[in-house]
Amino acid sequence: MTIAPPTRALARLAWRELRHRRGRSVLVITLVAMPVAALVIAAVLNASNAGSPEDKRPLVMGGADAVVQFDRDDLANGDTVNAVLRRLPPGSRAVNVRERLALVPARDRDVIVGVTDLPLDDALVTGKITLLRGHPPIGAAEVAASPTALRDLGLRLGDTLVSRRLGLRARIAAEVIDPDDLHRAVIVTGAPLPAATSRAARLLVDLPPGNTTSAVARLRGPGREVKTAANCCPDERPALREVTLAVSGLALFVVGLVVAAAFAISARRHLRTIGLLSAAAGADERHIRRLALLQGTICGGAGVIAGFSVGLAIVKLFFEPHIDDLAGRVTGGVTLAPVELGLIAAMTIAATAAGAWSPGRTAARIPVLAALGGRRPLRAVPATVPIRALATSAIGTVLLAVGLNGGGPRGLTLIGAVLIVLGFVLCAPALVAVLERLASRAPGITRLAARDIARQRARTGPLVAAILAVASLAVLGSTLIVAVERSNVGLGEIRGDEVVLTASGVTGAPRGQADVPAQLRARPFSASAINRSTDRLLRARPWRRPACRARRGQRSPRRRRTLRSRDRRTPAARLPRRRGRTRRL
């Protein structure tokens, strides 16, 4: 591919001009590199934390071909596990794993620990629990414990764990970790847990050769979920990628504004170059615009190189050694996320080029003689500018509100946020122009400063715009946080007479005012808790916050419903109330 001679000449000039004006170039590259480094770090950590379905599969499935998971309803019916075992294909092997939460007394307090009877020496369990030290517990007299459990309980390897509630008195024979939750306090017993005390159970199934997982799929039923390699671990990376790119887009939009401000501020000295290019070399507006674009592209490219270098170096030096600790699980090391990084690089260069192109476009329109004299004509700010700015912000606010309430297409929230920032930015020329009117009433040096700012609004305008953009982003960010917190209030403030029910595997939202628990029980779902005394459900709404999931990697965000049950009301009062984002059942 050959580069056209004009482009080659302009690229040379752009590169040399950047080298010639080192101060400005370093400033611009630094302004680009800093957010890029932060975005690179965020993207890499995000991707490392998300993990691929292949990474997560052993954590959920162990070495099994399928996992049949029972909720409490099934456990209440003692025959269910045995019934399922009888329906497995001939030649199958299954390991029955029970789990529960228990309060175990420590020296000064009770500690909540997860208790499981995973047989650590069984191949089907491989990957679910990792043995760090000692040997797999044998019989009722031995248990294994995670470092967090040992720390919380004040015990060490070889000590004896005593729990009356669990009916347990056992020596700690091993130190283990749950690779999916390194900070989890977990105790693995050497003997099976009694079914009556278990809160959940699962069968890890090894199918005989020739049997496909469809052979166990028919075991799905109310209160019983069947997981196979195909459906055990939904890929959360696309959703995380969208978030990363949305945040990156917004941040780089501001970077573009800041770059535009930096280029505009130094444009006065640059004007003489533009004048010479036009008068002596016969450059037209296209050439000037292309020169600005190339300068922005080069700065963006340099900013990307610098930002990526710094970001990746920080990840390597400071985050990689602690990546598992930070993620709270075994991540398998740092994942570079090439798609996200590639898009961040592309967006950065585009934002920087656009940021440089904008003042270049303005400069290209300046008459040659004014440019040669380094003069930039001062034009009045059109009266429609503030109106357009307010209208843009208002439209952005509406879109943001609709997006936050789950309406409209995907990305509406981002578009709304961008429009709000854009509206603020559009206000900048008008704000600066107002200073000129106010200047005459200001005393002495203030008048001088105000008038100087107003008269040089070609330079100060983009700077004020950049400041407004950053300020609006801060306001926007805090608004979003408040909005998200308000939407999460249901789980954040659970009263004593309430329980939270998290359901997954529900096909479609339960609707109508019928007995919702019955509806939910009629479908395969797993519940983290339910108020057995009432079974009353008053509110339900879509739930999206991954951090609140009871068990990581087991539920699809789209299929989740969080329900709240309250039992001290009249039947009429138990009907759903519409409040905020609450959805009527």
Add this chain to the structure above:
Amino acid sequence: MTPVLELRVVSRHYDDGAAAAVVALSSVSLSVSPGELVAVMGSSGSGKSTLLQLAGGLDRPSDGQVLVDGHDLADLSARALAALRRQRVGYVFQRLNLLASLTAVENVMLPLELDGIASRAARASAEAALAEAGLQGSTKRYPDDLSGGEQQRVAIARAVVGERALLLADEPTGALDTVAGEAILELLSARRDAGAAVVLVTHEPRFAGWADRVVFLRDGKIIDEAHAGRGSSTLASRP
């Protein structure tokens, strides 16, 4: 012979809303033929630079017509005007002529490259123009490393490279000593001899002596013209 530059009753006044407009040029008519060197003289504020800017298409006249190579500049779009400046008109300023970030040869080859000529061919032409200006050994030096006279010679090389028919020089010797000034005039004279039309704005009579014709401006009007042969005496009689 068809003139390369023709100004037909050209006026330029600046009206920025004040009660009285500033008249920079008033009903000026002038034509310059190929192979002719015309010097424009006058005191400060007489309209010399305005005349040159109108001739180079850097400014638009308030009234009248400016024709370069037969093209009325008023009829040309901004892009066509830029192309005309790139291909047919060379411009030399008094100072700060060159792009400081480009070497001498890169400054000279820039108009050719912007015109779409391949870099190698453009470089060859630029080096030839610099050699003609006596700067064979300075092609890779940056403007900051060149003396004032050398910078002007690079600017002239840039103004003549390609097939420029019209060379406009706005006090090119203003910031130079006598020897360097003479060298610049020799170069302009050589371009004239090569067939280019040259318009030289100067306020120094000794440099105007190189011209085939001298035009005197005062308050935006041409008040006199002197032709070669009697230029010296005419100039001597001027204040």
